[in-house]
Amino acid sequence: MEATNQKIELTVTVNGTRYEREIEPRMLLSDFLRHEIGLTGTHVGCEHGVCGACSVLMDDQPVRSCLMFAVQTQGHEITTVEGLGTMDALSPVQQAFHEAHGLQCGFCTPGILTTVTAFLETNPDPSEEEAREAISGNLCRCTGYQHIVDAVLLAAKKKQAAG
Amino acid sequence: MKPAPFEYHAPTTLDDALSLLTEHGYDAKVLAGGQSLVPMMNFRIAQPAVLIDINNIPDLAYINAEEGGVRVGAMTRHHQSEISPIMAQHAPLIYSTMPKIAYPQVRTRGTFGGSLSHADPAAELPTLTTTLDAKFRLVSQRGERWVPASEFFLGLYTTALEPDEILAEGFVPELPPRSGWSLQEVNRRKHDFALAGVAATVTLDENDVCQNARLVFLSVGDRPMYAERASTLLQGQALTSEAIRAAAELASSEEIDPGDDIHATADFRRHLANVLCKRALEQARQRAQGQK
Ligand SMILES: Cc1cc2nc3c(=O)[nH]c(=O)nc-3n(C[C@H](O)[C@H](O)[C@H](O)COP(=O)(O)OP(=O)(O)OC[C@H]3O[C@@H](n4cnc5c(N)ncnc54)[C@H](O)[C@@H]3O)c2cc1C
Ligand code: FES
Ligand code: FES
Numbered sequence: 001m002e003a004t005n006q007k008i009e010l011t012v013t014v015n016g017t018r019y020e021r022e023i024e025p026r027m028l029l030s031d032f033l034r035h036e037i038g039l040t041g042t043h044v045g046c047e048h049g050v051c052g053a054c055s056v057l058m059d060d061q062p063v064r065s066c067l068m069f070a071v072q073t074q075g076h077e078i079t080t081v082e083g084l085g086t087m088d089a090l091s092p093v094q095q096a097f098h099e100a101h102g103l104q105c106g107f108c109t110p111g112i113l114t115t116v117t118a119f120l121e122t123n124p125d126p127s128e129e130e131a132r133e134a135i136s137g138n139l140c141r142c143t144g145y146q147h148i149v150d151a152v153l154l155a156a157k158k159k160q161a162a163g
Numbered sequence: 164m165k166p167a168p169f170e171y172h173a174p175t176t177l178d179d180a181l182s183l184l185t186e187h188g189y190d191a192k193v194l195a196g197g198q199s200l201v202p203m204m205n206f207r208i209a210q211p212a213v214l215i216d217i218n219n220i221p222d223l224a225y226i227n228a229e230e231g232g233v234r235v236g237a238m239t240r241h242h243q244s245e246i247s248p249i250m251a252q253h254a255p256l257i258y259s260t261m262p263k264i265a266y267p268q269v270r271t272r273g274t275f276g277g278s279l280s281h282a283d284p285a286a287e288l289p290t291l292t293t294t295l296d297a298k299f300r301l302v303s304q305r306g307e308r309w310v311p312a313s314e315f316f317l318g319l320y321t322t323a324l325e326p327d328e329i330l331a332e333g334f335v336p337e338l339p340p341r342s343g344w345s346l347q348e349v350n351r352r353k354h355d356f357a358l359a360g361v362a363a364t365v366t367l368d369e370n371d372v373c374q375n376a377r378l379v380f381l382s383v384g385d386r387p388m389y390a391e392r393a394s395t396l397l398q399g400q401a402l403t404s405e406a407i408r409a410a411a412e413l414a415s416s417e418e419i420d421p422g423d424d425i426h427a428t429a430d431f432r433r434h435l436a437n438v439l440c441k442r443a444l445e446q447a448r449q450r451a452q453g454q455k
Binding site: 004005006008024025026028031047048049052055058061062063064066067068069071072074115119133134136137138 | 164165166167168169170171173197198201202204205206212214216218242262265266267268269271272353354
């Protein structure tokens, strides 16, 4: 089997900015985000789909960026944690995690924030059980999850209050 | 943890995909949702020289109600099945199981056809489609053929698919009136692959006598394990707790082949299979009786 040197022109929109890069097809989306365009907010834990740290949104739906090749995002829109809010203006979900202490070391947080942001769009008024289901694909080694669940429910309230 | 280099193709028609597959044969792999293939490539357990990405082919994702059942396109995402009212109405066993398969982010990408083609004996869809007697349409440049689930899953990660074939769609028959169904499984963590599980369907006559039963186990063999003798045993009987106990005993002692691993011993899996089988039959019977 001969190794290939194939390179592909990728055009993708990340957090509203268009990027064009020439990349190898084997480059994972997670590595593209971190190494090619410098968005290191997306974390990489297990690289086989289990931990959820790398979760980002593709066309507003949560996906594992370690289980996609960057070339597959051709023409799509990606949202990473950097696209949710700014330091001065946190998104309602970010603000809720801040207030409810939904994080400790923060390693799992970007994957959870993106996932929860998408979840609250389709389920704006979740029960506690639904909130737990929503984050079932995100491992956190610090918090014990209780404050994360609190933060999800608080985020829902904040979003509703904001209309 | 990085995949080996490969040549990437993203055809936009099924014909193009099939011609690429014919050309590259064993060197090529189809990329559907990537939720099983990409982890294996990251670990370099799989190192395909050529990847044929079928995500850009339109019209491979649909859930359509038809005479006698539901037709499901190969690229139907798990998430679509999870929220489909058609699936809920015509294949409630599949519909109600979808939330148990992996996590939200995996269900966004993972596909019906990918799960079947991957043929993990611990996966739910191979077992459910075997239980419901589904059939699959396999297409290649040579033509097409329908293969029943009972002849599709041949062993560990092994199916009837030839290297030049793509699974294009499945047809899942609807259960007759007065039928009930159930999927029972035990996982170490909710949404993980099950340590053991079983799907059951039963159809009752007007006197609550069992006309037909089907028991298929997951994670206790190299493929979905159809317990034919236990299923047949139930036919013509009222589904009393004694009848259910006898069927569960027979199936779990003689018709499965569980293995040992770090998660569970074979004996424990056998024990789970027995208990879960009873629960599944009870629930299926109750559901069937709930119908007029
Ligand atoms: C963390 C995690 C947890 C999971 N938990 C579960 C679980 O609890 N239960 C469960 O059932 N599954 C689980 N899965 C697997 C998931 O359901 C996968 O999506 C599915 O098994 C494979 O589907 P895919 O579309 O992603 O296929 P891919 O990964 O793209 O492909 C899998 C294999 O099938 C072949 N293939 C794909 N589509 C076709 C086709 N149409 N025709 C011919 N060949 C094809 C590919 O070449 C490859 O060999 C889990 C996955 C992850 C990452
Ligand atoms: S790094 Fe992607 S799921 Fe763990
Ligand atoms: S806050 Fe440390 S892993 Fe979740």
